[in-house]
Amino acid sequence: MKVRSILADVRKSLGIAVWSMVLLFPLMVMKVSVTRGVAQVQFRWNFLPFVGIAGFVLSFAWRIALEWKDRRGNNKSEGTFSRVKAWSGQYFARPAVRTSALLALLSFVIAYPFLFGMYHTNIMITAFIYVILALGLNIVVGLGGLLNLGYAAFFGVGAYTYGLMWKYLGHSFIAAGIDPGWLFWISLPLAGIMASLFGILLSLPVLRLRGDYLAIITLAFGEIFRMVMQNSSDITGGATGISLIPRPWFFGHKLPPPQAATYIYFIAIVLVIITIFIVRRIEDSRVGRALEAMREDEVACEAMGINLVKNKLITFALGSFWAGIAGVIMAAQTTYINPDSFTLWESIIILMAVVIGGTGSIPGVIGGAILLKLLPEYFRALAQYRMLIYGIAMVLVIIFKPDGLIPRKRKQYTFEEKELSK
Amino acid sequence: MALLELKDVHTFYGNIQALKGISISVDEGEIVTLIGANGAGKTTTLMSICAITPLRSGQILLNGKEISRVSPNKIVKMGVSQVPEGRRIFPQLSVSENLDMGAFLRTDKEGIKRNMEEVFAIFPRLAERRNQLGGTLSGGEQQMLAISRALMANPHLLLLDEPSLGLAPLVVQNIFEVIQKINKERKTTILLVEQNANMALKIANKGYVMQNGIIKSADTAAHLLENEEVRKAYLGL
Numbered sequence: 001m002k003v004r005s006i007l008a009d010v011r012k013s014l015g016i017a018v019w020s021m022v023l024l025f026p027l028m029v030m031k032v033s034v035t036r037g038v039a040q041v042q043f044r045w046n047f048l049p050f051v052g053i054a055g056f057v058l059s060f061a062w063r064i065a066l067e068w069k070d071r072r073g074n075n076k077s078e079g080t081f082s083r084v085k086a087w088s089g090q091y092f093a094r095p096a097v098r099t100s101a102l103l104a105l106l107s108f109v110i111a112y113p114f115l116f117g118m119y120h121t122n123i124m125i126t127a128f129i130y131v132i133l134a135l136g137l138n139i140v141v142g143l144g145g146l147l148n149l150g151y152a153a154f155f156g157v158g159a160y161t162y163g164l165m166w167k168y169l170g171h172s173f174i175a176a177g178i179d180p181g182w183l184f185w186i187s188l189p190l191a192g193i194m195a196s197l198f199g200i201l202l203s204l205p206v207l208r209l210r211g212d213y214l215a216i217i218t219l220a221f222g223e224i225f226r227m228v229m230q231n232s233s234d235i236t237g238g239a240t241g242i243s244l245i246p247r248p249w250f251f252g253h254k255l256p257p258p259q260a261a262t263y264i265y266f267i268a269i270v271l272v273i274i275t276i277f278i279v280r281r282i283e284d285s286r287v288g289r290a291l292e293a294m295r296e297d298e299v300a301c302e303a304m305g306i307n308l309v310k311n312k313l314i315t316f317a318l319g320s321f322w323a324g325i326a327g328v329i330m331a332a333q334t335t336y337i338n339p340d341s342f343t344l345w346e347s348i349i350i351l352m353a354v355v356i357g358g359t360g361s362i363p364g365v366i367g368g369a370i371l372l373k374l375l376p377e378y379f380r381a382l383a384q385y386r387m388l389i390y391g392i393a394m395v396l397v398i399i400f401k402p403d404g405l406i407p408r409k410r411k412q413y414t415f416e417e418k419e420l421s422k
Numbered sequence: 423m424a425l426l427e428l429k430d431v432h433t434f435y436g437n438i439q440a441l442k443g444i445s446i447s448v449d450e451g452e453i454v455t456l457i458g459a460n461g462a463g464k465t466t467t468l469m470s471i472c473a474i475t476p477l478r479s480g481q482i483l484l485n486g487k488e489i490s491r492v493s494p495n496k497i498v499k500m501g502v503s504q505v506p507e508g509r510r511i512f513p514q515l516s517v518s519e520n521l522d523m524g525a526f527l528r529t530d531k532e533g534i535k536r537n538m539e540e541v542f543a544i545f546p547r548l549a550e551r552r553n554q555l556g557g558t559l560s561g562g563e564q565q566m567l568a569i570s571r572a573l574m575a576n577p578h579l580l581l582l583d584e585p586s587l588g589l590a591p592l593v594v595q596n597i598f599e600v601i602q603k604i605n606k607e608r609k610t611t612i613l614l615v616e617q618n619a620n621m622a623l624k625i626a627n628k629g630y631v632m633q634n635g636i637i638k639s640a641d642t643a644a645h646l647l648e649n650e651e652v653r654k655a656y657l658g659l
Binding site: 286290292293300306 | 472474493494495497498499503504505506510511512513514515519522523524526527571572575
């Protein structure tokens with residue numbers, strides 16, 4: 001039975017190989033060159049076998065992977081991998097192991113900027129910014145179930161809040177003898193609030209929309225924000241953006257760039273921890289569960305007396321808040337912002353981090369964000385294939401791990417178990 | 423004074439008129455049933471009471487107070503709770519979380535706890551499955567969950583929309599027994615929308631027959647069961 005199915009796979013893959021040779025013939029084998037107005041066709045026959053072999057290998061691997069997925073779906077609890085997973089799960093459930101693992105991770109994270117230098121520290125800061133962004137978007141997409149394709153706009157609102165504060169208030173700060181580093185700390189909560197306000201502004205027209213329509217409106221909002229920033233040159237500096245934004249000062253001292261990077265790194269860590277803490281609290285709270293209920297069934301929500309309007313406003317406001325915070329860190333880290341940093345592509349990457357990591361799962365979303373930000377940095381050689389790789393990764397995740405790399409483990413809400421068991 | 427009174431209610435979906443002047447009255451402690459064929463406007467009537475599909479004209483009075491311009495969440499707060507058609511439980515939430523969402527507007531933790539125990543006493547099956555996700559329950563269990571979820575709001579008036587939909591006859595029997603029990607023991611007034619006219623009329627005090635957005639006839643349930651026309655059209659006798 002098994003041999004037969006493999007033979008069938010081989011036969012089908014051979015078919016695919018032949019097809020790919022035929023289809024890719026004009027692209028891979030024929031080469032047209034024009035010399036003095038005369039087209040000359042050169043046939044590179046030696047390419048043909050490679051095309052065939054590649055087609056065969058890819059198709060065969062794909063079939064094996066699909067079969068493996070089906071088999072794994074049938075008997076989930078068996079197999080070495082799941083046994084290792086179960087064992088490590090038990091191992092990590094022990095409080096002592098958990099605490100020491102967390103401590104080890106924490107000390108590594110703290111030592112990181114001193115071990116690896118400024119370049120790597122900066123990359124890490126970017127990764128942390130994306131972690132905050134992904135956690136924020138996760139509230140909207142994972143909990144509330146509202147697809148937001150304009151999330152980068154809120155990121156931009158945060159960055160521009162800090163940028164504009166610097167542009168218009170920086171001089172008066174210096175004139176008054178207050179160090180401009182304070183602007184960062186004022187901007188941090190302010191940017192969060194501004195982003196929340198914009199979130200509420202966006203949520204008003206989309207209250208009655210779901211799914212595709214919501215995605216389109218949020219997408220449009222993202223582009224509108226970018227266009228407004230780009231075209232109101234008098235206020236925002238237009239396409240040239242705002243430059244020389246100060247990094248945060250360390251208790252009244254202006255730090256040189258490497259130390260400033262380390263400082264921002266630690267600020268980012270603290271903010272990531274605060275974000276994780278608050279997002280978890282939201283998830284476990286009644287409001288969080290109401291958001292999930294809204295994702296599941298809006299009519300039932302209304303019948304239960306949950307105010308949908310209020311719920312949606314809360315979702316957008318809470319989700320956007322973190323984007324605003326992340327924007328300030330981003331502006332402080334790069335010291336320069338312009339509208340090109342907040343394109344649709346940016347929104348899509350954040351959404352991809354959420355989906356690839358595992359929608360609704362906090363560890364998943366963190367992992368997804370770090371993965372999507374770090375891998376491109378360390379594989380710069382493959383930079384021109386980045387989109388291709390992202391696309392392939394997305395397809396693979398959706399087919400093989402539809403719940404994401406670290407799927408959400410629902411926290412069981414055990415209510416008065418004791419009273420009933422007696 | 424009736425607990426709930428609908429006076430000449432007109433409701434539209436866009437340009438399509440679903441209710442063409444409905445008048446219903448439900449007294450305290452009664453079971454009132456609303457029967458009729460598909461598309462008669464039964465569900466719309468319930469949705470209008472809950473203000474989920476707001477009415478265009480007419481009046482809805484709860485305890486003599488006009489509620490037709492009140493928002494859905496305030497109506498739930500006033501003690502009207504709905505079991506929507508097709509159950510509409512939250513599939514990704516566990517049974518106890520579903521129940522907790524039913525008590526969303528209440529803040530008395532002790533009362534919610536007590537209420538949950540009461541509900542588990544009515545449906546022991548739910549107690550067994552309280553940590554299971556709602557979506558993994560069978561149809562009958564989901565209906566039990568939907569009814570329990572509505573009860574968690576501690577309503578005076580329970581609106582039930584086709585609780586027998588898609589369930590096996592034995593399960594339907596069980597659900598109807600529970601509905602009667604809720605009415606007797608909790609003194610909850612019930613407005614029951616049903617296609618299963620026979621079952622509904624047997625447990626109800628009063629019945630309304632709907633057709634194409636109007637009330638065709640209204641009488642006591644016993645009389646409607648005897649009524650020749652109703653027997654022919656809805657009871658298949």
